[in-house]
Amino acid sequence: MWVGFGGGHALKYEAGTSGARMVTEDDCIRALREAAQLLGDSPTKAQYENLGLTPAASTILRQCGGWNDAKRLAGLETNHSRGSRVEPKPDGLDLPDGIEWDELSQDQRWHYRNRERNTARSLQRRRRLRLWVNEQTRERGCRECGEDDPACLDLHHRKPVEKEMEISTMVTSGYGKDRLRSEIEKCDVLCANCHRKEHYERPDLRTTTGVRLVARLRNTYKS
Ligand SMILES: [Zn+2]
Structure with missing residues (x-):
């Protein structure tokens, strides 16, 4: 028609x-x-x-x-799908609930396959960066107690105003080592225990008094 x-x-x-x-x-x-x-x-x-x-x-x-x-x-591959025409579902590819591989259009199959590839690739990159960051923290050890197991070491920004981003967020976002290194330089390495102590605030001061008073008292307790 x-x-x-x-x-x-x-x-x-x-x-x-x-x-x-x-x-x-x-x-x-x-x-x-x-x-x-x-x-x-x-x-x-x-x-x-x-x-x-x-x-x-x-x-x-x-x-x-x-x-x-x-x-x-015409039953041909579209721009967004390459390779054999009715490719089988790749091993290990997880689809959202209720979605069947065979019922997807070629474009949709391309989307899910590619998403999987990208995810695998970015996971690999994240793993490498995380290992590298772990190495940096292990070498320095906890500022307070010397603990050097990366499993319980945190990076604590010395001055909050200097902080651009959490290191872990940077790793997840795939920032390069140069950016990571300059951000890590603004941090102290603290173990989980010492980090908790660093951020500890007395609850009674927080709940009963004004912000300015809390700040003044906190400084008093720290020094
Ligand atoms: Zn410590």
């Missing part, structure tokens, strides 16, 4: 060797498959145009609603 498009054209004709005739969806599909066969791959619009096949790419776009839509109709 052809319902026309902008500019008042009711039908689209394409010149061919046997004279002008109406371009159908089947023509588009046939041409796309031919292009895929010639290229040995699902054609991009530019690749298709270079082959000089008919119907023209612009006609396919109008007829099928979009390049990927046309390729989906």
Whole structure:
């Protein structure tokens, strides 16, 4: 069914060797498959145009609603999915509840596969950075007691105003070692116990008095 498009054209004709005739969806599909066969791959619009096949790419776009839509109709891989056409679900790929791999579109399968790859890659990077940060804290040890097991060592910003970000957040966000190093330099290494003591506030002071008084008393207790 052809319902026309902008500019008042009711039908689209394409010149061919046997004279002008109406371009159908089947023509588009046939041409796309031919292009895929010639290229040995699902054609991009530019690749298709270079082959000089008919119907023209612009006609396919109008007829099928979009390049990927046309390729989906032809059973070809879309831009967002590469590799074999009906690839099996990769090992270890977790899908959200209620989502079946076989029922996903090619684009959706690409999305989940790629998300998995990105996650694995970024996890690997995070692991490396975390190990590196652990090494930095182990070498310095707790400022107060000398504890050097990274499992219980924290990085404590000496001056809150200097703090750009928690080191752990930087690791999770994938910051490079240079940025991490300059942030770590603003920190003291404290074990969990000594860190707790560092931040400890007497509850009675917090709940019964004004902020200014609390601050003054806190300074008194610290010195
Ligand atoms: Zn300590």
